Every structure is written in structure tokens, then in C-alpha cells.
Amino acid sequence: MTEKLKTLRLDGALTIKTAAETREAMLAAFGEAKASSSPVEIEISENCDCDLTLPQLLLSAQATAARDGIALRIRAPHRGPFFTTLERAGLSAAFDGGSLTIMNGDQR
Amino acid sequence: MNNLDPIAVFRTEAAEQLELIEAGLLDLTRDLDDKGQIDAVFRGLHTLKGSGSMFGFDQLAAFTHHCETAFDRVRKGEAPATSELIAAVLDAQGHMQALLDQPNGDHDAMSTKLLEQLHRAVGREASSTSHPTTGKPKEAPAEPSRRTWQLDFRLPADSMVNGTNPLGLIDELRDLGECGLSVNSDQLPPLDAMDPTQLYLGWNATIVTDKPRSEIEDVFIFVMDEMVMDLKDVTPASAPVVPETTLAQPAEVHPNEVPSAREEQRTPAADAKSQRQSDNVRVPALRLDEMMDRVGELVIAQSRLSQMAGSVVDLGLRSVSEEIERLAGELRDTMMVLRMMPVASLFSRFRRLVHDLARETGKEIELVTTGETTEVDKTVIDRLADPLVHLVRNSIDHGLELPQDRIASGKPAVGQVVLSAHQTGSEVVITIKDDGRGIDRARVRAKAEANGLIQPGQSLSDQELLQQIFQPGFSTAEKVTNLSGRGVGMDVVKKTIEALRGSIDVKSDEGTGSEIALRIPLTLAIIDGLLVRVGNGNYVIPLSAVEECLELSLEEDLRSRGRSFISLRDDLVPFLRLRELFRTGSQPDPYQKVVVISTGRERVGLVVDQIIGDHQTVIKSMSKLHDQVSSFSGATILGDGNVALILDVAHLIAAGQQQEAQLRAAG
Numbered sequence: 001m002t003e004k005l006k007t008l009r010l011d012g013a014l015t016i017k018t019a020a021e022t023r024e025a026m027l028a029a030f031g032e033a034k035a036s037s038s039p040v041e042i043e044i045s046e047n048c049d050c051d052l053t054l055p056q057l058l059l060s061a062q063a064t065a066a067r068d069g070i071a072l073r074i075r076a077p078h079r080g081p082f083f084t085t086l087e088r089a090g091l092s093a094a095f096d097g098g099s100l101t102i103m104n105g106d107q108r
Numbered sequence: 109m110n111n112l113d114p115i116a117v118f119r120t121e122a123a124e125q126l127e128l129i130e131a132g133l134l135d136l137t138r139d140l141d142d143k144g145q146i147d148a149v150f151r152g153l154h155t156l157k158g159s160g161s162m163f164g165f166d167q168l169a170a171f172t173h174h175c176e177t178a179f180d181r182v183r184k185g186e187a188p189a190t191s192e193l194i195a196a197v198l199d200a201q202g203h204m205q206a207l208l209d210q211p212n213g214d215h216d217a218m219s220t221k222l223l224e225q226l227h228r229a230v231g232r233e234a235s236s237t238s239h240p241t242t243g244k245p246k247e248a249p250a251e252p253s254r255r256t257w258q259l260d261f262r263l264p265a266d267s268m269v270n271g272t273n274p275l276g277l278i279d280e281l282r283d284l285g286e287c288g289l290s291v292n293s294d295q296l297p298p299l300d301a302m303d304p305t306q307l308y309l310g311w312n313a314t315i316v317t318d319k320p321r322s323e324i325e326d327v328f329i330f331v332m333d334e335m336v337m338d339l340k341d342v343t344p345a346s347a348p349v350v351p352e353t354t355l356a357q358p359a360e361v362h363p364n365e366v367p368s369a370r371e372e373q374r375t376p377a378a379d380a381k382s383q384r385q386s387d388n389v390r391v392p393a394l395r396l397d398e399m400m401d402r403v404g405e406l407v408i409a410q411s412r413l414s415q416m417a418g419s420v421v422d423l424g425l426r427s428v429s430e431e432i433e434r435l436a437g438e439l440r441d442t443m444m445v446l447r448m449m450p451v452a453s454l455f456s457r458f459r460r461l462v463h464d465l466a467r468e469t470g471k472e473i474e475l476v477t478t479g480e481t482t483e484v485d486k487t488v489i490d491r492l493a494d495p496l497v498h499l500v501r502n503s504i505d506h507g508l509e510l511p512q513d514r515i516a517s518g519k520p521a522v523g524q525v526v527l528s529a530h531q532t533g534s535e536v537v538i539t540i541k542d543d544g545r546g547i548d549r550a551r552v553r554a555k556a557e558a559n560g561l562i563q564p565g566q567s568l569s570d571q572e573l574l575q576q577i578f579q580p581g582f583s584t585a586e587k588v589t590n591l592s593g594r595g596v597g598m599d600v601v602k603k604t605i606e607a608l609r610g611s612i613d614v615k616s617d618e619g620t621g622s623e624i625a626l627r628i629p630l631t632l633a634i635i636d637g638l639l640v641r642v643g644n645g646n647y648v649i650p651l652s653a654v655e656e657c658l659e660l661s662l663e664e665d666l667r668s669r670g671r672s673f674i675s676l677r678d679d680l681v682p683f684l685r686l687r688e689l690f691r692t693g694s695q696p697d698p699y700q701k702v703v704v705i706s707t708g709r710e711r712v713g714l715v716v717d718q719i720i721g722d723h724q725t726v727i728k729s730m731s732k733l734h735d736q737v738s739s740f741s742g743a744t745i746l747g748d749g750n751v752a753l754i755l756d757v758a759h760l761i762a763a764g765q766q767q768e769a770q771l772r773a774a775g
Contacts, residue, residue: 051273060297089278094291
């Protein structure tokens with residue numbers, strides 16, 4: 001069975017106001033991925049507006065994917081609000097050994 | 109509720125904090141060793157400083173900082189609590205209010221003066237600590253050693269929803285020194301079970317800083333009551349240990365032995381407070397008023413529904429109507445309770461007033477308050493504040509004598525002012541009583557005659573004479589003092605009370621004191637009424653005033669004609685024939701009813717044609733055109749859309765009593 005990558009691109013406002021929608025989007029992607037046994041990639045935009053709810057959602061997604069046997073990869077740029085939030089919250093290490101890939105430059 | 113101005117909320121909370129500080133200081137004037145109050149005052153100052161600084165009230169924060177430092181020394185036993193210190197902080201507390209009211213005003217001169225007074229009181233040279241200034245708060249004496257702190261914290265789960273930015277707090281921690289952070293995500297639920305707006309993460313931080321413990325705790329000052337925090341000094345033993353100064357915790361002492369500011373917040377009182385805070389919601393009074401109006405309209409609509417349901421044979425409709433009646437009644441009762449506040453909030457402000465007046469006048473005064481839990485409508489409380497201030501000032505200035513005069517007349521040196529409140533029926537009675545010299549009738553008469561308020565030698569009852577003090581322009585004080593004696597005030601007091609549909613009674617015995625009783629209706633919006641018919645008109649009698657209903661037989665009616673008294677269990681009660689009073693021009697019903705109403709001891713019977721039943725009455729005030737109509741206190745709309753007038757019980761009783769007096773006089 002060939003697996004098609006499910007990509008969820010997160011952009012724009014990713015704050016507490018939109019956190020419920022973001023969670024729904026992640027759950028939907030997980031649901032599809034589970035049905036088709038395909039891996040999921042969450043891609044964080046460099047220009048997104050984010051607060052602490054986003055890394056918290058991603059940490060939960062990481063644990064949920066591990067629980068459900070879903071292959072998850074999170075790609076985030078090495079600059080921009082998401083990266084700053086991780087740094088400020090002391091969260092960088094929390095993703096260690098997990099699915100987060102911080103990309104340098106335009107690496108895709 | 110989302111659009112509340114945070115600055116306005118801060119002001120309200122700061123004003124409450126200032127009241128708590130004041131109450132604590134006043135308690136301390138009685139018992140200087142009360143550790144609990146010393147801690148409470150310190151906590152209040154600490155919170156005020158922190159929140160003031162956060163909301164940009166820099167002058168307030170800077171000034172409060174010095175008071176906090178002074179109290180911290182007392183708290184730690186480094187300085188004694190003296191009456192001089194309490195007086196200095198009380199003065200400072202008054203100034204803090206000014207700094208709160210006018211954050212950008214020029215307060216430097218007053219701040220400096222008060223701080224010098226404070227530093228003298230706390231027993232150290234002003235120069236030996238941070239110099240009095242109104243700029244940014246001076247740092248506490250720098251702690252020469254860098255210490256290592258282990259801080260584990262978990263913010264309240266709803267902190268992000270409530271507008272707290274955890275990242276901001278972490279940034280503040282970083283500003284204190286070197287800060288290593290790790291996140292604890294063991295409470296983070298899986299994606300399908302989490303509420304993404306809640307905060308599930310906790311942090312473990314290691315902070316190396318020369319700042320004292322209190323500054324680390326201050327970072328969390330606004331969430332401290334609800335968060336979990338463990339702060340330990342883990343400075344390696346090899347690090348130099350330097351003797352503690354003012355604010356920092358001694359390293360030698362186990363953190364558990366000396367309560368930190370945060371741990372003190374966890375006292376039972378603080379816990380109770382935090383519980384109260386989390387259980388309460390601030391709602392603008394205006395919204396309560398709007399809701400009250402809606403409930404009033406609902407009650408009227410329900411009343412109409414009830415009448416319509418009663419006129420058709422539809423059990424289903426009746427059942428729904430009864431259900432709605434019950435719910436509307438409960439909603440009305442709940443709404444009434446929402447607006448009620450204990451008079452304690454009113455009485456508490458008089459402690460400071462009495463304290464200040466005692467100092468100003470050289471009189472020794474004890475303020476006794478009773479019935480603080482009595483609840484009154486918020487509007488009533490707000491509008492009573494100024495009249496009560498005036499009455500208390502009058503009691504102290506005119507009533508109470510100087511200690512030597514009191515002793516000379518065989519009284520204790522300490523004069524007493526008693527503020528009390530109690531509920532009787534639908535009224536609250538607030539009394540201000542003093543054991544001073546009482547009202548000098550001869551002087552009242554002379555003054556009233558001199559001012560042309562009464563004719564020379566005019567015959568007046570004692571009560572009428574005493575009521576002269578409420579006349580505009582009246583004053584018996586021979587000299588004008590700061591407190592009273594300007595001839596304004598008492599008439600304003602009377603007008604305010606009457607505007608609340610209340611009344612004032614004065615009792616005074618020369619030589620032993622005076623008592624002024626304010627009778628105020630409990631609520632201004634809805635009452636339970638007894639609906640009666642007189643002629644073709646419907647009227648509402650406030651149910652709280654109704655004692656009983658009797659039938660007036662034709663025989664008794666004829667027998668009593670001309671006398672208008674009925675015998676009620678061997679007691680003669682005067683009655684008024686409302687049909688005659690209202691000139692309905694109709695024939696009386698064969699079986700008339702007497703509704704006996706009372707206020708306290710005085711009773712009057714009202715003869716009506718028919719008693720229709722009880723009725724929830726939404727009071728609609730009457731127009732200015734009807735100002736002169738004294739038999740009615742308002743109007744209401746009945747279920748069928750008709751208007752019924754609400755009888756003014758106090759006025760009718762007075763009329764009945766007057767009729768009784770005339771008949772008795774006529775023999």
C-alpha cells in the first residue's frame with residue numbers, strides 16, 4: 001500500500017483565539033492519516049502569529065501520534081514567532097527526540 | 109463584561125485594598141502587637157505596590173514601597189509597632205488614595221513630608237534607607253551575594269484565558285538573573301482530550317540572582333493565589349553567606365520556618381479571600397438595573413398570563429402559567445438578593461472618620477457598630493453614605509463633650525457613638541446614637557425664632573421643635589468648625605432620606621444624648637402587595653405593612669359611624685374609609701373589609717370594598733405632576749393592563765393617628 005503524506009500547513013493567527021480550530025484541524029489530519037495509514041506532516045509558517053497554545057498543541061499532537069502509531073513530522077522555520085515562542089518558553093528541549101524539525105533557511 | 113477597562117478595575121481593587129489596609133491599621137491602634145493585622149497590612153501594601161507598578165501608577169508604587177518596607181521591618185521584629193508608626197501609615201494611606209485618584213498630579217511635597225514622618229516613626233534615619241523620593245521605587249538594600257533558587261511552578265489552568273501571558277512572566281524571571289528553564293508536560297492530555305485554551309505545562313527554573321526572594325515572588329503576584337509554586341534556596345554551601353537585610357530571607361533559616369510573602373498569602377484568611385475572589389464576578393450596577401427592569405416587565409407579563417389562564421378552561425395552559433409564575437417569582441427574589449449589600453460596607457468607613465475626628469477634636473470616642481450584616485439595596489447604600497457622614501460628624505462635634513466635661517458631669521471620659529442597623533418588615537432602620545449632651549431645646553427654639561423659621565413663642569410639640577434642625581439654614585453651633593456648624597447639611601440629609609422614600613426620627617434627652625433613626629425601604633423596585641378594590645378602582649397595599657384583614661359588618665359600620673374606631677382584641681384601632689378619602693362617589697359594598705396596616709406600634713384600619721388578593725407589584729414612580737398627592741407612593745400595572753395606585757402606608761397611618769388624636773381631643 002502506497003502511503004500519501006498528509007500535510008497540514010499552519011499559517012496566520014495561531015493563538016488562543018484559534019486554538020480550538022487548530023486542534024480540530026490536527027485531529028482531522030490524524031483521522032485521515034489513521035484511516036489511510038499515511039504519515040502526517042505539520043508545517044508551521046514563518047509568518048504565523050502564535051502564542052503558547054501552539055507549541056502546547058504540538059506537544060500534545062506529538063504524544064497522541066506516538067500513542068496512535070501515526071508517523072508525525074513537524075517542520076518549523078528557524079526564525080519567526082513560533083521559534084521565538086519556543087525559545088522564550090524554554091520549550092525547545094521539550095520536543096527533543098520527537099518529531100520537530102527546525103529548518104534552517106529555506107530548507108524544505 | 110469583556111470590555112471592562114483594566115485601569116478602572118485596578119482602581120476599584122486598589123480602593124478595596126486601601127480600605128483593607130485602613131481597617132487593619134485601625135485594628136492595630138487597639139492592639140499594637142496583633143501579628144495577624146501587621147501581616148495583613150504588609151500584604152495589602154505589598155499587593156498595592158505590585159499592582160500599582162504594573163498598571164503604570166508609578167508614584168503610588170514608589171510611595172507605597174516605603175510604607176511596605178517600614179511595615180516589613182515591623183513584621184520581622186526589627187522595629188516595634190508604635191502608635192506613631194500606625195498614625196504615620198494611616199496618613200500615608202490617605203495620600204495613597206490621592207495618588208490613586210490623580211496618578212499624574214504633583215504630589216512630591218506631600219509624599220516627602222509623609223515619608224519623613226514615616227521614617228521618624230519607624231525609628232531610623234531617613235538617610236539610612238532609600239531616600240524619600242517619588243521617583244521609581246528604590247531597590248531594597250542590594251543583596252551582596254548571588255543566590256541560586258530552584259523554582260518549580262505551575263500557573264492556573266485558566267491563566268491564558270484570563271489574559272495572563274505565561275511568556276511575559278518567564279521573561280520577567282529571566283530579567284532577574286541567569287535563568288535555566290525546563291518544561292514539565294506530564295499533565296498534558298492527548299489531543300482528543302485537551303482544551304487548547306487551558307494551560308497544562310509547568311516549568312522548573314533555576315535562577316541565579318542577587319535579587320531577594322520577594323522579587324522572584326513578585327513576578328507571580330497576580331496569579332499567586334491560584335498557582336502552585338515551590339521556591340527553594342539551593343545556593344551551594346560554599347557560596348558566601350552574607351547577613352540578611354531588609355527584604356531577603358535569611359539563608360540560615362529553613363524556608364519553612366520564616367513564612368515568605370507568598371506563604372503568608374496562604375493564611376486561612378488569605379485563602380478565604382482568594383476563594384471569595386474566584387467565586388465572585390464584578391458586574392456594573394447599571395447592568396443590574398437593566399436586568400431589574402426586565403424582571404419587572406416579566407413579572408407584569410406573567411401576571412397578565414396568569415389572569416388569562418384563569419379565565420379559560422385549559423389545564424395545560426394553567427399548568428404552564430403556574431410554572432411561569434413560580435419561576436418569575438424566584439427570578440424576582442434572586443434579582444432582589446443580587447442587589448443587596450450588607451451595611452457593613454457602609455459602616456466600615458466610619459471607623460476612620462471617627463479616628464480622625466477624635467484626633468482633631470481632642471475628644472475620646474468609641475465607635476460601636478451593630479447589625480452590620482443587615483442587607484440593603486446597593487443604591488440605598490450608595491445614597492446613604494453622605495447623610496450618614498454628616499450625622500456622625502454632627503454627633504461628634506455637637507453631641508459629644510470633651511473628656512473633662514464628661515467626667516465633670518459624671519460620664520465616662522470616652523464618649524460613645526453607636527451605629528446600628530436592623531430590618532423591620534420592608535424597612536431598614538439605621539440609627540446613630542451618641543451619649544453626649546443632647547439637643548438643647550432652648551437654643552434650637554431661639555435659633556429657629558432668630559432665623560424666622562417659627563414665630564416667637566409659637567407652640568410646638570417636642571418632635572416639631574427637634575425637627576427644626578432639618579430646616580434649611582439652621583445651625584445651633586456657635587462657632588463654625590471644620591466638621592460642622594455651617595448650617596448646611598441637615599436639610600440636605602433630610603431631603604436625601606425622603607428621596608429614598610425614607611423618614612428621619614430624632615430623639616434627644618438633654619444631658620444623656622441623642623438618637624437619630626433613619627427608616628429606609630429595603631428595596632426601591634418591587635414589592636409584594638395586597639390588591640384591593642375601593643369603588644371602581646384597584647389599589648395596592650404593601651403586604652409587609654398588612655397585619656390582618658377583617659370583615660366590617662353593616663352593623664359594626666353603622667355603630668362606628670362618626671367614631672371610626674374598631675375594637676380589635678380590646679384595642680381601639682382607628683380606621684379610614686378609603687371610599688370617602690378617595691371620594692369615589694360609589695355605594696359601599698354590603699360586606700366591606702378592613703385591612704389593618706401598621707408601622708411598628710402604630711396601627712390603622714383601611715376600609716375597602718373588596719380584597720382581591722396578593723399581587724407582585726413592580727413599582728412605577730409617579731410623574732412630577734403627582735408630587736403633591738401624598739396618599740400614594742407609586743403606581744403599578746395590573747395583569748389586565750389597568751393601573752393600580754400603591755398606597756403610602758406611612759402617610760395613611762399618620763392620617764389615621766391624626767384622626768384618632770382629633771377624636772380623642774374632642775372627647
